Amino acid sequence: MKKWVPAASGIVVGALAASIFFADFTTGPKSNASNESANKSNAEKVYVPLGEHDEYYMFASGGHSGQLFVYGVPSMRHIRTVPVFTPDPATGYGYDKHTKEMLGGYTWGDLHHPAISETEGEYDGRYLFATDVANSRAAVLDLETFTTKDIIEVPNTSGPHCAAFVTENTEYLFLPTRFAVPLGSEYASLDEYSEKYYGVMSAVTFNEETEELDLAYQVALPPWQYDLSDAGKGISGDWAVITTYNSEEATTNLEINASQADRDYIVLFNWKELEEKIANGEYDEVNGEKIIFPDKHKGGIYLVPAAKSPHGVDVTPDGTRFIASGKLAPLMTVFSFEKAFEAIENEDFDGERHGIPVLNYESVMEREVNPENALGPLHTQFDDKGMAYTTMFISSEIVKWDPNTGETLDRVPVQYSPGTLNQCN
Secondary structure (H helix, E strand, C coil): CCEEEEECCCCECCECCCCCCCCCCCCCCHHHHHHHHHCCCHHHHCCCCCCCCCCEEEEEECECCCEEEEEEECCCCEEEEEECCCCECCCCECCCHHHHHHHCCCCCCCEEEEEEEEECCEEEEEEEEEEECCCCEEEEEECCCCEEEEEEECCCCECCCCCCEECCCCCCEEEECCECECHHHCCCCHHHHHHHCEEEEEEEEEECCCCEEEEEEEEEECCCEEEEEEECCHHHCCEEEEEEECCCCCCCCHHHHCCCCCEEEEEEEEHHHHHHHHHCCCCEEECCEEEECCCCCCCCEEEEEEECCEEEEEECCCCCEEEEEECCCCCEEEEEHHHHHHHHHCCCEEEEECCEEEECHHHHEEEEECCCCCCCEEEEEECCCCCEEEEECCCCEEEEECCCCCCEEEEEECCCCCCCCCCCC
16 A cells, blocks of 8 residues: 655745655565665666656645645656646636635635644545645645645634644644734734734644535634644544744844743643533634633643744654754754643643643653754654654754664755655655
């Protein structure tokens, strides 16, 4: 069976985020493959003869094209461009009545961070979800037909760059905003930023029978900026994590004022507990949407201090840990879900921010990993043995390391600033 591998944005505003694949593409007995591989050029190692299929598909977001690109791996052949958020004259997408209505009058989009549907925490290859960061939309694609099935606009948000990520059985697609905005997109002075701006996270459901998306509820998180996220699995299956920065709540000279604190936060939330709050009526209705306000509707949401301006946060394959990469701090922090659960149970808190309890850092942190001279850690992915691979945006390399010990195992220099990372196993 084919394994389906999503690749996050190849084009982002102001930066190039590269998708890198680590994989053993040799076939046959390992001893023979190793001997043959030693005598082959790099081009020969990834060559796929005409008529044969690649081992993997790579789904790469098209950034400002608003479309999804499909490539074969290892050949890197461009297999297909799937129109999603932007009209496509070549196929008529966006010009017939159905797709024109689905696009809602928009003529372009900024597609980021595709996420594949999951069953028991594993990609099932059935559907793919993506976000339009420019226009705060979300879409679902059918991976049997490679067609877009539904698009929804997400209110109260400004650029869902922090999405998309799905829970382990695709119960929810969570879409945290990138930037804080006033609810309803109403005007509010920046002098009232801390009081009237919110970083809204949206919980979206997907109905497989109708192949439609629906906004279930939203959470009005603090007026920070939210970058990336991941859902738990196994023992952490009811939980998810989100990175934040600018917890200083600065509105001017952000290069300076949004980097004053040594630590920002990971938002740790229990989505099943939030689901229960909605069922029990513990929410406010604002502009027709059900919104949970953590300072009013207590429980289910916690903050974990993390190294300054974390970019990526990634759950380990066994679901026992989550790793935060401090973009402006040269280290990765390994946190334990079990330690976090224990801290919550014991109310081991270090104050609150906007009514959300802050977990004691030392009680949740398992280890800090700081590879020598490695700068700008962004994203972490894992191989089939649980080893971690982290992109270093500033020192231009990928570092392989052991989450169990923090030991650096290997380093691969590159000639660019790597961002998003995906792994084929």
